[in-house]
Amino acid sequence: MAIKVVLPTAFIRHTDGRKQFDSAALNLPGLIADIGQTFPALATQIKDEDGKLRRFINIYVNDEDIRFLGGESYAFQDGDEVMLIPSIAGGKI
Amino acid sequence: MNYSCSKYELKCNECGKRFGNQPLSACPDCLAPLEVAYDLEAVRGIFTRENIAAGPANIWRYAALLPIPDGFQPDLPVGFTPLVKAKNLGKRIGATNLYIKNDAVCFPTLSFKDRVVSIALANAQRFGFDIVGCSSTGNLANSVAAQSARLGLKACILVPADLEPAKVLNTLVYGARLVRIDGNYDHVNRLCSQIAEEYNWGFVNVNLRPYYAEGSKTVGYEIAEQLGWRLPDNVVVPMAGGSLIRKIRKAFQQLIYLGLVEDKPVRFFGAQATGCSPISVAVKEGTDYIEPQRPNTIARSLAIGNPADGPAAAKMILSTGGWAEDVSDVEIVSGMQELAETEGIFTETAGGVTTAVTARLYAHGRISPDELTVTCITGNGLKTTDALTGRYPEERAVRPRLADFDAYLRELDGEAEPELAAAGGKHGN
Numbered sequence: 001m002a003i004k005v006v007l008p009t010a011f012i013r014h015t016d017g018r019k020q021f022d023s024a025a026l027n028l029p030g031l032i033a034d035i036g037q038t039f040p041a042l043a044t045q046i047k048d049e050d051g052k053l054r055r056f057i058n059i060y061v062n063d064e065d066i067r068f069l070g071g072e073s074y075a076f077q078d079g080d081e082v083m084l085i086p087s088i089a090g091g092k093i
Numbered sequence: 094m095n096y097s098c099s100k101y102e103l104k105c106n107e108c109g110k111r112f113g114n115q116p117l118s119a120c121p122d123c124l125a126p127l128e129v130a131y132d133l134e135a136v137r138g139i140f141t142r143e144n145i146a147a148g149p150a151n152i153w154r155y156a157a158l159l160p161i162p163d164g165f166q167p168d169l170p171v172g173f174t175p176l177v178k179a180k181n182l183g184k185r186i187g188a189t190n191l192y193i194k195n196d197a198v199c200f201p202t203l204s205f206k207d208r209v210v211s212i213a214l215a216n217a218q219r220f221g222f223d224i225v226g227c228s229s230t231g232n233l234a235n236s237v238a239a240q241s242a243r244l245g246l247k248a249c250i251l252v253p254a255d256l257e258p259a260k261v262l263n264t265l266v267y268g269a270r271l272v273r274i275d276g277n278y279d280h281v282n283r284l285c286s287q288i289a290e291e292y293n294w295g296f297v298n299v300n301l302r303p304y305y306a307e308g309s310k311t312v313g314y315e316i317a318e319q320l321g322w323r324l325p326d327n328v329v330v331p332m333a334g335g336s337l338i339r340k341i342r343k344a345f346q347q348l349i350y351l352g353l354v355e356d357k358p359v360r361f362f363g364a365q366a367t368g369c370s371p372i373s374v375a376v377k378e379g380t381d382y383i384e385p386q387r388p389n390t391i392a393r394s395l396a397i398g399n400p401a402d403g404p405a406a407a408k409m410i411l412s413t414g415g416w417a418e419d420v421s422d423v424e425i426v427s428g429m430q431e432l433a434e435t436e437g438i439f440t441e442t443a444g445g446v447t448t449a450v451t452a453r454l455y456a457h458g459r460i461s462p463d464e465l466t467v468t469c470i471t472g473n474g475l476k477t478t479d480a481l482t483g484r485y486p487e488e489r490a491v492r493p494r495l496a497d498f499d500a501y502l503r504e505l506d507g508e509a510e511p512e513l514a515a516a517g518g519k520h521g522n
Contacts, residue, residue: 008286008287008290009290010119010121010124010290045122045124046124054123054124055382055404056119056123056124056125056126057124058283058399060283063276063280065279065385065399067384067385068385068387083283085283085286085287086119086124086286087119087124087126087399087401
């Protein structure tokens with residue numbers, strides 16, 4: 001099973017320029033752990049001091065806000081497209 | 094007149110990092126929204142009651158505290174809308190010191206969005222964008238379309254597919270490209286944030302957002318000036334993304350800091366529709382955590398289920414000792430009718446929300462009758478006439494004869510008009 005993870009441009013400085021990657025994570029906590037393994041610099045950016053996902057990041061699964069799907073308890077389905085988007089994204093730096 | 098603001102730059106609200114001036118909306122480090130920070134000391138002695146009074150009768154009289162580039166020459170006389178005492182509405186809802194800030198007549202497109210768009214487009218030109226855009230629930234679309242036409246910018250506007258027909262027409266007529274998205278505002282907004290990354294466009298409420306949002310401060314400056322340079326006790330503000338209510342407070346605080354008004358506590362009250370009330374729910378629970386909602390309300394201009402400035406708005410309301418309320422669609426329509434019948438102001442559904450919430454705040458004793466209270470009407474009823482469909486059935490046509498007219502009135506009222514009878518009219522009883 002694999003999901004496709006899509007990142008905003010603001011994050012690619014932490015991923016060697018990659019905007020997408022595949023993950024075998026089963027749920028959101030699994031994905032965050034996976035990001036911690038593969039892109040430690042990105043993990044630092046998207047997590048707050050308590051190790052939780054920053055509240056300014058929204059996670060979408062196939063166009064739906066993950067909070068409408070059960071949040072952390074949502075079990076990723078094979079082929080899900082998971083997008084991370086800052087709540088007011090936009091602009092390049 | 095020199096219209097440029099002295100010194101300002103983007104600053105992260107969370108980590109405090111500064112970013113100069115560029116089309117950027119979120120902190121690259123902590124991803125929090127960016128805010129325009131001013132060097133207020135630099136405008137002390139410039140931003141004065143006298144200088145403001147000598148300025149034009151529009152928002153540009155406050156240019157010294159707006160983020161506009163050096164040498165900017167304003168084009169349109171936006172804002173400076175009436176602040177009217179609401180005696181009749183007050184009587185009906187038990188308020189003796191109530192005012193209405195009436196942006197239903199804001200120039201040029203009849204909503205408070207004209208204020209924010211004029212600031213955003215000044216910056217779009219400064220940053221060299223040829224194409225501008227926005228995600229919109231309607232009013233913003235109208236304003237971006239109209240003002241970009243005037244400035245010779247191309248506009249591409251994205252809206253939820255179920256938008257009111259009047260708001261669609263009021264965008265297309267200016268020659269803007271309108272793209273209807275099969276989804277709600279939150280879907281549209283998310284798509285716009287992706288477009289803003291891939292295309293070199295100036296999205297007024299995405300990459301130009303920090304500048305855009307500052308335009309809302311002018312509502313606060315105007316309220317204070319129109320009250321004779323004093324602050325109200327309470328302000329009631331409709332909430333969609335949660336930006337306007339915060340910016341009114343920012344304006345008040347700047348006025349206090351610069352000595353234009355006396356310092357006093359002002360309580361802020363937020364208004365939402367129950368069918369989309371994420372900020373109101375948070376305030377009622379005493380938290381700034383926003384649980385997103387799927388919007389389902391006729392107040393489409395407030396239908397943002399995942400408001401970007403929601404956490405900050407909830408926190409601010411609670412810190413001022415204010416409150417938030419939400420009202421049903423039925424109450425929204427009644428609110429629109431009540432404001433029109435009592436004060437002669439025809440507002441859109443969002444104004445129905447604000448009016449109904451204001452009434453409830455008095456009814457529940459959250460606002461005392463004699464407190465100086467300003468309620469903010471942000472849009473015009475002509476754009477959402479569909480909300481009133483069926484409320485006023487068409488009456489039969491009357492023959493152009495006095496006797497027929499007289500009979501018709503009797504038919505409606507059951508008796509002749511008293512003044513007609515008093516005047517000795519033949520047709521009176």
